[in-house]
Amino acid sequence: MRSYELREKYLSFFREKGHAVIPSASVIPENDPTVLFTTAGMHPLVPYLLGASHPEGKRLTNVQKCIRTGDIDEVGDATHCTFFEMLGNWSLGDYFKKEAIQWSWEFLTSEKWLNIPREKLYVTVFAGDEDAPRDMESFNLWVSMGVPEDHIFFLPKENNWWGPAGQTGPCGPDTEMFIDTGKPKCGPDCSPACNCGKYVEIWNDVFMEYNKTHDGRYEPLSQKNVDTGMGLDRTIAILQGVESVYDTDLYKGIMDRIAQLAEKEYGQDPETTRAYRIVADHIRTSTFILGDEKGVTPSNVDQGYVLRRLIRRAVRYGLQIGIPEGSTPRIAEAVIDQYGSVYPELVKNRQFIMNELSLEEEKFQRTIKQGLKEFDKLISRLGADTKTIAGHDAFRLYDTFGFPIEFTQELAEEKGFKVDIEGFKESFRRHQEISQAGASQRFKGGLADHTEETARLHTATHLLHAALRKVLGDEVAQKGSNITAERLRFDFSFSRKMTPEEIEQVERLVNEAIDKDYEVVCEEMSLEDARNSGAIGLFESKYGSRVKVYTIGDFSKELCGGPHATRTGELGRFRIVKEESSSAGVRRIRAVLEH
Ligand code: SER
DSSP states (O other), rough: OOOOHHHHHHHHHHHHHTEEOOOOOOOOOOOOOOSSOOSSSSSSHHHHHHTTOOOOEEEEEEEEEEEEOOOGGTTTSSOOSOOOOOOEEEEEEEEEHHHHHHHHHHHOOOTEEETOOGGGGGEEEEEESSSSSHHHHHHHHHHHHHHHHEEEEEEEOOOOOOOOSSSSSSEEEEEEEEESOOOOOOOOOOOSSSSSSSSEEEEEEEEEEEEOTTSSEEEEEEEEEEEEEHHHHHHHHTTTOOGGGGGHHHHHHHHHHHHHHHHOOSSHHHHHHHHHHHHHHHHHHHHHHTTTTTOOOSSSSSSHHHHHHHOOOOOOOOHHHHOTTTOHHHHHHHHHHTTTTTOOOHHHHHHHHHHHHHHHHHEEEEHHHHHHHHHHHHHHOOOTTOOOOOHHHHHHHHHHHHOOHHHHHHHHHTTTTTEEEEHHHHHHHHHHHOOOGGGGGGGGOOOOOOOOOHHHHHHHHHHHHHHHHHOOOOOOOEEEEEEEOOOOEEEESSSOOOOHHHHHHHHHHHHHHTTTTOOOEEEEEHHHHHHHOOBSSSSTTTTSSSSEEETTTEEEEEEEEOOOOSSSSGGGGGEEEEEEETTTTTTEEEEEEEE
16 A cells, blocks of 8 residues: 555545544644644644634544654664654544544454454553543453454553643543564563564554643543544555565655665665665655744754754765765655645745755855864863763854764764763753743643633734734735744744834734724634635645634734634733844744733
8 A cells, every 4th residue: 555545545534434634734833832843633633622613623634744853863763753644533522432443443454444454453451540540441342343352451551641742731541553563572471562563553542531730630621532643654664564664655755866866775784774764754854844834944942953953964864875965955855756745835845945955954064064173173182081072062062063962972982982961961051041041931841821811912913913914015924923821923924124113013003903902703614715705824734624714803804723812902012022034034023912
């Protein structure tokens, strides 16, 4: 089976079961400052799992672009990738365990769908603890499907519980489906819990019936949800009977392109194989980050830092296999060829992706040359009996020459040195505290809050968007936004810096709209009606065919998921704190509401 067939089959199956197919959300979360990337299909759906009504209804399905960089060092083995697609289906307070399990079984085993031999399937269910009972209902459902009891394992929370995505939010017990790869057991206790590679997880049905609170309690959610996720990359590797995700059709064109560019052949030895995979994975992820065109470009903070690290790591491992300078855009082309028909944003933003990659690569090549000289000087300064590079020196290489810490570590290792990583982290932390006090907030965890303050800032963002278009013209279009309880950040297309007069005029218009105390009216309609009504907003990226349109008097009409204030009079005084460049042709405004 080809990867596109798996995507199509999954969506058709759930369409037949009454689910609306919704598009993938961006890999950069909207309005959620607590995580850098979208990590699972459920992530953009959190407000709906908590009870908000989704314009497409209570049964949804999609293929979501996901990024998880926590295991970046493992990339290069058979299964780890920093980007993957997740096939998912959701019940928002509609069906629960019975249908979810029945449908999972049907999709996996029916001849019409994946036709996986039943005897190869194993499942795990939640064993129960002080927070939630043993999941006998799921156990009995699997037994009624014909799964033999010795193919069902009860496991604790570490294995069979999912969420919340941050530190608080929807979560619950899950039941996971595994395929027996046919490899020998690793020991007498070998089970799906042991990660030895015999059993590979392909699907997870989460029964989200709890909300984890700030004080660590699990309180029942007002609605019981189902959240399922099947990793496309991993599942297709199993179905294609190949050893690793890098040997599936998803990667074929990308690996072929790398082979054309490289001096060494794929599969020659473990190191070369690893380098090929790292280049392929990192350029694929970078292409998707840039392809969403949310104003993320390589930088030293947040998503920009991850992007920088991915590109630079790819260049570095590319050097190992003899890929010439300036090749990353050519590898990205192969990614776009592979994925462009499923994710048209990659084709649309091809030029932007290629430009950003070559700019970053050039910068890195320059700093590598300078930094290597610095590195050699540093080594020669160290006394003969010092075998450790101090944390602050490693930090200077990072800060001044853009050397990712792993790069310094690897260079050091080659010469028989170690790096004081704790010292590096300490310098890094101090630097962060000084330079961007706000960013540390991001790592505290927790889900995007839906407090009144955030709702007010959402409404203020609509007023700002409308005011910008009135003052600067229709060239202005939203490129991204990010709202916390303290401030809003809004990225929009505009080719030059705003003048102080323009900033003042925008502030005045927004404050006038606040003074008029308009009602904020929400209507659900089809995407087409929304377009025809003259609503503005991110039409392409995020929404299904039924959308919510928020109208604020005759001032603003915009597509949005909410939440919003009820009236503009609640907002307080609007003030623009900063207007700056975000990336080429994109400006960024930070603004606050003062009470
Ligand atoms: N959220 C669950 C997961 O990521 C199921 O979609 O596995």
